[in-house]
Structures are given as structure tokens and as C-alpha cells.
Amino acid sequence: MFTGIVELIGTVAEYKEYDTSHSGGGGVSVTVKDASPILGDCHIGDSIAINGICLTVTEYDSDSFKVGISPETIRRTNVASWQAGAQVNLERAVGQDVRFGGHYVQGHVDGVAEIVSCVPEGNSIIFGFKLRDKVFEKYIVEKGYICIDGTSLTITGMDSNGVFYIAMIKHTQEKVVMPLKSVGQEVNIEVDLTGKVIEKQVILQLQDQIDNENSPLSNLVEKLINQKLEKLLK
Structure with missing residues (x-):
């Protein structure tokens, strides 16, 4: 379980595809570096969310960690667009002493959305998104929660074309990767579990x-x- 409060921005050091004979079954392995602040208490098998995807640590050292990603996860997410040098949001699974500042996030990405607009408003940025899979539009509720690339955000509105919007304050802009992305790029989306339940x-x-x-x-x-x-x- 996660909160959607990004702890750190890491960097993809290696993106390696498995062949179909590998135990990864045609998936990929990803190594993320610049992660030392969240690895002090790391163990093999721990869960770390990378851009909102709950993944299992298979190897680690003082600065980097490796995860394996299945074909199913690749189909659901924007993993295929990652490459060495890409920056990614990181969050460790919650512990008992963590304040729940975001919302209940599973790290189970439902699908992707395209960034369709990015408009400054004061010191905030208004982002607009369009879901690839319309089936998830029914869970988009004004003032409801949504997790975008692992970041807990509040939906400010949705238009008749299915485009929904969030307002990102300056503090959040400095802590997450979304402001580094351009219109046309994709983000990972996890809708609020409450609506599905x-x-x-x-x-x-x-x-x-x-x-x-x-x-x-x-x-x-x-x-x-x-x-x-x-x-x-x-």
C-alpha cells in the first residue's frame, strides 16, 4: 500500500528486455539509480512504487535497485516508454509510522492517459488528461482522488469529451516528474479504489x-x- 506522496525522483539506469525463454517471460528488468535516500532500510522483496507501479526489489546496493516487470504490467502502463536517463517518481510501501497525507493507493495501475493540456495559472499548473480506456471514466469524480504517475492528486473537473483536470501547486511541481513531461506524453493512472468497491x-x-x-x-x-x-x- 502507498499514499501517493512521492518521496524521491530517481533515474532509470538500465532498461533491459527479457527474451521469451527467460524466467521473466518476455518482460523487462529496470534498474533505478539516485535512490540512496530510500534504500537505507531496503530488503530483497520490498515493494517500491515507480511512477505509481508497485514493483518488487530483486537486487539493490547503496544507490540503486532493480525490479522485474511483467508483460501484463507493460501493457497496462507507460513502462515501454522508459529509457536510460528517464526520471521517475519513487515511493516506498507505507510503514506503521507513516502519516497518510495522500490517499489509499495500491500501486495497481489501471491504464494510461495522455497529457492533452498544460496551462500555467499563477504559480500552479493546470494539467488536462484523456484516458486511453474510456471504461475508467466513470470513476473520475470532481474533487475525487486520482493517482497519476504515483502522485496523489485531486480532480478539479471533467469536460464532456472525457478530459479531466488537476491543479498542481508549486511545491508538488518541484517534487514529481510530471512538469518534466510534454503534451502528448502518457502518464500512469490509478483511479480511486473506493468507486470500484x-x-x-x-x-x-x-x-x-x-x-x-x-x-x-x-x-x-x-x-x-x-x-x-x-x-x-x-
């Missing part, structure tokens, strides 16, 4: 009510149908 529970409850002929919903539907039929027969 509520949707799932509503669907399950409705299905249970529909399947049970004696449920309150079934009784209500039957009553409404009978009332309509009575009116038609009069």
Missing part, C-alpha cells in the same frame, strides 16, 4: 435481489407491473 457491491446486491423472487426489489417490481396492468385493463 462501491460499484461492485451495488452490482452484487442488485443481482442478489433480482435472483430472489421474494426479495424487496422483486416484490416492488411485481407490484409496479401489476399496477400498470390494472390501469391498462380498465
Whole structure:
């Protein structure tokens, strides 16, 4: 679990593709350097989020660490655009003594969005994004949470074309990689888990009510149908 509060900007030192015969199964290994401030308590198997993707440390030294990334993760995220020298957001998994300043972030990226606008407003920047997969638009709620490249942000609005916006204050601009990106580039998106959980529970409850002929919903539907039929027969 993560908070979406980026701890450090690291640098991709190596991006290496596995062949299909490798145990990585056609994925990639990525080594990130300039990470010494978050490696003092590191262990093999620890989780570190890189641009919002929860990944497992397989090797590390005093300044760098390595992770393996599966083909499924590559398809879902912007990993394929990484290259040596790219800067990335880093956050360790939360510990018991961490203040929860962002929001509940799993590090399970849902998909990517394209940066479609970047407009200064005072000392803030208003970014606009368009999701690649429209299915996730239903979870975009004004003033709701969203995680973009591992950064917990608040949605300020969404237009009729599905473009949603965030306002990034100056402090955040100095701590994350997004201001280094250009219009047209992609970012990783994790929508707020709360919306997905509520949707799932509503669907399950409705299905249970529909399947049970004696449920309150079934009784209500039957009553409404009978009332309509009575009116038609009069």
C-alpha cells in the first residue's frame, strides 16, 4: 500500500528486455539509480512504487535497485516508454509510522492517459488528461482522488469529451516528474479504489435481489407491473 506522496525522483539506469525463454517471460528488468535516500532500510522483496507501479526489489546496493516487470504490467502502463536517463517518481510501501497525507493507493495501475493540456495559472499548473480506456471514466469524480504517475492528486473537473483536470501547486511541481513531461506524453493512472468497491457491491446486491423472487426489489417490481396492468385493463 502507498499514499501517493512521492518521496524521491530517481533515474532509470538500465532498461533491459527479457527474451521469451527467460524466467521473466518476455518482460523487462529496470534498474533505478539516485535512490540512496530510500534504500537505507531496503530488503530483497520490498515493494517500491515507480511512477505509481508497485514493483518488487530483486537486487539493490547503496544507490540503486532493480525490479522485474511483467508483460501484463507493460501493457497496462507507460513502462515501454522508459529509457536510460528517464526520471521517475519513487515511493516506498507505507510503514506503521507513516502519516497518510495522500490517499489509499495500491500501486495497481489501471491504464494510461495522455497529457492533452498544460496551462500555467499563477504559480500552479493546470494539467488536462484523456484516458486511453474510456471504461475508467466513470470513476473520475470532481474533487475525487486520482493517482497519476504515483502522485496523489485531486480532480478539479471533467469536460464532456472525457478530459479531466488537476491543479498542481508549486511545491508538488518541484517534487514529481510530471512538469518534466510534454503534451502528448502518457502518464500512469490509478483511479480511486473506493468507486470500484462501491460499484461492485451495488452490482452484487442488485443481482442478489433480482435472483430472489421474494426479495424487496422483486416484490416492488411485481407490484409496479401489476399496477400498470390494472390501469391498462380498465
